[in-house]
Amino acid sequence: MKKGKLMAFMVTLLSIFGIILTASATNNVQTVDAQTKEKYVIATDTTFAPFEFINEAGEMVGIDMDILAAIAENQGFEYEVRALGFNAAVQALESKQVDGVIAGMSITPEREKVFTFSEAYYHSSLSFAVKADSDIQTLDDLKGQRIAVKTGTQGAELAESLREEYDFEIVTFEDSVNMYQEVMVGNSAAAVEDFPVMAYAINDGKLALRQLEETFDIGSYGFATSPGENPDLVAAFNEGLANIQASG
Known part of the structure; x- marks a missing residue:
């Protein structure tokens, strides 16, 4: 970041x-x-x-x-x-x-x-996160890749809205922990989550992930x-x- x-x-x-x-x-x-x-x-x-x-x-x-x-x-x-x-x-x-x-x-x-x-x-935005040692740097690098999302969230809606353009394969989870784990073990290339939530977990050392530069405004809580x-x-x-x- x-x-x-x-x-x-x-x-x-x-x-x-x-x-x-x-x-x-x-x-x-x-x-x-x-x-x-x-x-x-x-x-x-x-x-x-x-x-x-x-x-x-x-x-x-x-x-x-x-x-x-x-x-x-x-x-x-x-x-x-x-x-x-x-x-x-x-x-x-x-x-x-x-x-x-x-x-x-x-x-x-x-x-x-x-x-x-x-x-x-509170005003927030969304971002994609990949494994910390991944070669993926931009959203274009995620074309044709598997994306992990959490059911019922704006992250899931964002991934769905980009599915056709980037040829995403989307897999859903009920909670953030399993969604993050999906990426860290290499089953999915990226996860989509609210920017401050992933930033907090990454900087706290709880996630071996790295956020991409692109962010997507989602308004306020x-x-x-x-x-x-x-x-x-x-x-x-x-x-x-x-x-x-x-x-x-």
Whole structure:
């Protein structure tokens, strides 16, 4: 990864953490009444570090978890997190088995037809990653190659949109761990994932991968709910997000 991209990525993460750490210091704020339920059930992914992942103690942690905790404290509502994996989380929300999803979920026109989103809280992009010692340098080098993607993600949509142009063979996985492993053992030439997620894992020494220079803008992440369901929760999320941003 180029130093400029890494620096911009780290600055973004530090900015987000700065917002979170100062949120609890904000006392004189206007809050939305989100007490329509005793406790909201929020679904999330399980392998999307640094936004959400399970640490060595078995706890669900990450940027999304910190943002949710800060907003809930600011707005005075309780919640329970269910770590389901991205595709299962989306399906649970569609079937109204959970009240919301926060899982690095990009706000897209297609998803806005199905879900109600909060205000955006993070802007992201996609990139392809290959084995660290691979000779592949550009997207053109991936023509006719096998590409690993995660089910239900924008990475999967991107690979599909490029399939005909680059003659991709696409293989899908339910989680990021198996998708990455597919590339590291040489079964697939590349994986597609959100840029900051792969950058975090690679720089943390967890992945023997290397990102290609090309990136693809995918817009912003948002908190999702079912249309017409829990409007107070969406309002509380937006109000809390504005408050912790202002306090930071």
